[in-house]
Structures are given as C-alpha cells and as structure tokens.
Amino acid sequence: MDKVVACGTCGLVQEVDGEVPLGAVVKCARCNFQIFHRRVDSGSRTLAFSLAAGILYFPSNLYPIVTAEYQGQSVQTTIFQGISSLWHDGQYFIGGLVFCTSLFTPALKILGLIFITLTLNWPRFKKTRAWIYKIIRIIDPWNMLEVFLLAICVSMVEMGEVATVHPGRGVFSFAAVVVLTLCGTLTFDSRLLWDSAAERKKYE
Amino acid sequence: MSDQSHSLPRAKIQKDALSLFFWALPVAAAIMCGWFLLHDFVLAGPSITIYFKDAQGLQVQNSMVKYRGVEIGTVESLELAHHGQDVAVRASLHRSAADVARQGSIFWIVRPELKVGAISGLQTIVSGSYVAVQPGAGGPTNVFNGSTEEPPPPIPGISITLLSDDLGAIEPQSDILYRGLKVGSVLNYRLDDNARYIVVNARIMQEYAPLVRVDSEFWNAGGINAHLGLFSGLNITAESAQTLVAGGLAFATPEKYGAPATNGAVFFINNKEDKTWDDWNPIIPLNTQPESKKTKNEWPQLNAQ
Numbered sequence A: 001m002d003k004v005v006a007c008g009t010c011g012l013v014q015e016v017d018g019e020v021p022l023g024a025v026v027k028c029a030r031c032n033f034q035i036f037h038r039r040v041d042s043g044s045r046t047l048a049f050s051l052a053a054g055i056l057y058f059p060s061n062l063y064p065i066v067t068a069e070y071q072g073q074s075v076q077t078t079i080f081q082g083i084s085s086l087w088h089d090g091q092y093f094i095g096g097l098v099f100c101t102s103l104f105t106p107a108l109k110i111l112g113l114i115f116i117t118l119t120l121n122w123p124r125f126k127k128t129r130a131w132i133y134k135i136i137r138i139i140d141p142w143n144m145l146e147v148f149l150l151a152i153c154v155s156m157v158e159m160g161e162v163a164t165v166h167p168g169r170g171v172f173s174f175a176a177v178v179v180l181t182l183c184g185t186l187t188f189d190s191r192l193l194w195d196s197a198a199e200r201k202k203y204e
Numbered sequence B: 001m002s003d004q005s006h007s008l009p010r011a012k013i014q015k016d017a018l019s020l021f022f023w024a025l026p027v028a029a030a031i032m033c034g035w036f037l038l039h040d041f042v043l044a045g046p047s048i049t050i051y052f053k054d055a056q057g058l059q060v061q062n063s064m065v066k067y068r069g070v071e072i073g074t075v076e077s078l079e080l081a082h083h084g085q086d087v088a089v090r091a092s093l094h095r096s097a098a099d100v101a102r103q104g105s106i107f108w109i110v111r112p113e114l115k116v117g118a119i120s121g122l123q124t125i126v127s128g129s130y131v132a133v134q135p136g137a138g139g140p141t142n143v144f145n146g147s148t149e150e151p152p153p154p155i156p157g158i159s160i161t162l163l164s165d166d167l168g169a170i171e172p173q174s175d176i177l178y179r180g181l182k183v184g185s186v187l188n189y190r191l192d193d194n195a196r197y198i199v200v201n202a203r204i205m206q207e208y209a210p211l212v213r214v215d216s217e218f219w220n221a222g223g224i225n226a227h228l229g230l231f232s233g234l235n236i237t238a239e240s241a242q243t244l245v246a247g248g249l250a251f252a253t254p255e256k257y258g259a260p261a262t263n264g265a266v267f268f269i270n271n272k273e274d275k276t277w278d279d280w281n282p283i284i285p286l287n288t289q290p291e292s293k294k295t296k297n298e299w300p301q302l303n304a305q
C-alpha cells in the first residue's frame, strides 16, 4: 500500500505505518471504515460465494420447494414442476419469465462469476472476462430470484389456510442461493477485470 | 516528505479474521448437499415393487403405503408389467419401516367400498386410495404380489373348514353366530376340486374356540327362511338383521359335547336349523384371558431400527 492514503469514506488523508501483513486490513483513523485500493480479497470472496451458490443451485432445483398436505394427500412441487405446470396451463409468458428469472439467469450469473474469478491470473482472458461481465450486468436486473422467493413465501402462507404446508428442502437451498449470489456481486470489484497480476499484487 | 508524514494520523492495521470465513461457505454448502445425498441414498429405506392386477385409485407420488394407519412409504411409479397382465407399483419405504419388506408380507389396496352389510375404506373417499400392508415373517425381499383383497387380520383363533351344498348368501366377512352372537367370520370360499361342495374357510375367535366341538352342528342362517305350511301359516326365520342381508352361519353344540375342534376341522353346513338344536344348552368354559394378553402379538412385530 502507498504510504499516504485517503479514506474513501470520510476523505481523511492518513499515513500507513510500514508494510501491511497478509490477511490484515487498514482502517481509517477517524471513521474506522476500511481503506482499500481494491475491494479487499474481492476475487477469492466472490469465488467462495459463487461456488457455494453453484453447489446449492442443484438441491434448490431438484428438491421440492413446498410439500402441501391436504386431506391425507401430499403434493410436492419443485421450481421446475411449477414452471412446467404454468406452461401446460397455457401461461407461456409467465412460465417463460419465471424460467428465465429463477432458473436461467441465476445459473448464468453464477457460472459467469466463477469463470471471471478463476481466470483473474490469466491476461489472455481479459477480453472474455469483460464480455462476460457485460452480460452479467445486463441480466442482473432480470435476476428476480428474490421476487420469486417472495412469491413462494406468499403462496405458502395463502395455502396454509386450506392445506398443511411444509417448506421443502429446496426452499432453504433456494434462499441460500439468493443470499449467496447477492453477496457474490456485492463483494466483486469490477476493477479486477482489467488489473494485471502485478497491479493486483501492488494493491493487496 | 518524511517530516510531513509524521504530522499525519496513523491508520490502524488489524488482522482480518473474515477471510477464512468466506471459504467456509462453499464447504458448508458441499456438506449440506452431501447430507441430502446421504439421506436420500444411503439412509433411505428400501424400494419395493408390488404387482397388482389393478392399481385403480393409486397416484404417483401422492398415494401412501400405510401400516396400522401410519404412512410408511410413498408410491413412486406405476407401470404395466408382464406384457400388460399386471401393474408394477414401485414404492419407497421409510427406513423405520424397512422391516415390512420381507417374505410373507401381504399388500393390498384400500379403496372406498360400499357393499351389502358393510361400508369400508370410508376415509379413502377424501384421502385417496392407499396401499396397506400386513407384514410377514420371512426373509427380506423387494418384490411382492399384491393381494386383491384385504387379508384377515391375524387374530388368534382357530381355522375351520365348512362344506356346503350351496353357497347361499355366504360372503367373505360373513358372521358366524353362536346363539346370535358373533364368534367368528368367514374368510373366503371356493368350489372344491371335484365341484361337489362349496368349501368355506372360516375363523373362530380364540375366546370362543371352545364352543366349536367335533359334534357341533352348523347351519345357514343367511337370508330369510320362509316356510309356508298348510296349518302353521307363513313361517319366517332370520338369525339376525345383519345375516338377513349379508348372509351368515350359525352353529350349536350338544349338551354332551365331544372334544374341542382343532385347527382345520371340517364340518358340513346344514341347509336349515333342526328344531332340537334349539334345546341344546351346553355349559362350556370359554378361553377368557386378560384383554392385554389376548391382543398381544396379534400382528407380527417389527424390529426396532
């Protein structure tokens, strides 16, 4: 780190005394916020979040979101079953929208983030990374996992009036995927996309 | 430069403990997935296949396998087998009920049924049909031939065989009456190998087993026995309202009775009651046992897992 730095939060110019050891952070003398050139540990944290989200993506889609029990009959529904029943009912637009926003774009985003963070050390992929990041930025507003999760919760409460509704394993995984992808984007510092390995070392 | 920097405040340098925490997330996710897989494949109960002639009323994923009224498994798939001769019902059992998957277990489908004399499976009208099981005692197996009807509960008692010229109104579950009291029931019937008799298998409850003696007389108590006599007028007899519609059998034992009937004893069914049997008033001690002892072990016990 440079010897003299300015706090990004409060603007206080201050001196960093000596080398900052690995795994340590620099905090502002006045406001106690962290001072960084690049978001600290951004690459590996985003990778950790994306990997965790990618792993949980499978149970969230394979296991039922809800189990509704009504008069001794139990009906289990996965996200995909919900979408295909919308499709069969002729609700192509809603079905397609739910498919894109809750199945397709999250998968794309998770895979994209994993690719970007894994290839940070290869300048060869600089162009691809930028390209993928553009796609992620485009699909991000369409990534309406949270909305879908809310819809599930509302319908669970509604159904609770007529049937006994148990949350399935899928819904916990799904909620975890929502939170993890959110954190993955938050921790990612887009400046890493064009940083060379030498620059990254310098800013650590 | 160095003079100037000394007048600036010092930034704090702290250890960042969070770094490792982030990598705990994918590890936790992997552990969670592993636990799901373990739960589904390693700790899951056995998967069994039952062949039924007719699986009407069963629904994939919805229909349950029940034992003693408790869900012990779910129907996973229904498909035709043996060139369309049977329906293969594949069901996954809970681990706690794995012991049901053994030879001698009898599976049948419970549907709402309305027949003369009895309404059964009433709860299935709203809850849908389900597969019921009566566990056997043999070795473990995964393939079963489903029964078309509910097997008689293994109540302790003696089995007797009754031969009749005519089936009359006898049905499975028909009552066997002693002095008008139900002491047993008909299990099933068939034509004997030479087509000479109707062979009726029946069961007498343990408690009343001593009433059946080798010289007991059985008669058909079902239906209305109408006898139009020239001097007596119309004579109508029926053993009970239940047997009037559902058919039934009655028996009497002489006052100087013989040895108690053993399992598999054979009797003939008389077409009607003899007047003199009415006057038989034997005194026979019953197998009266404490209630708890009587019902104990009536069903095969499942080994606790």
Ligand SMILES: [Zn+2]
Pocket (backbone or CB within 6 Å): A007, A008, A009, A010, A011, A012, A028, A029, A030, A031, A032, A033
């Ligand atoms: Zn500050």
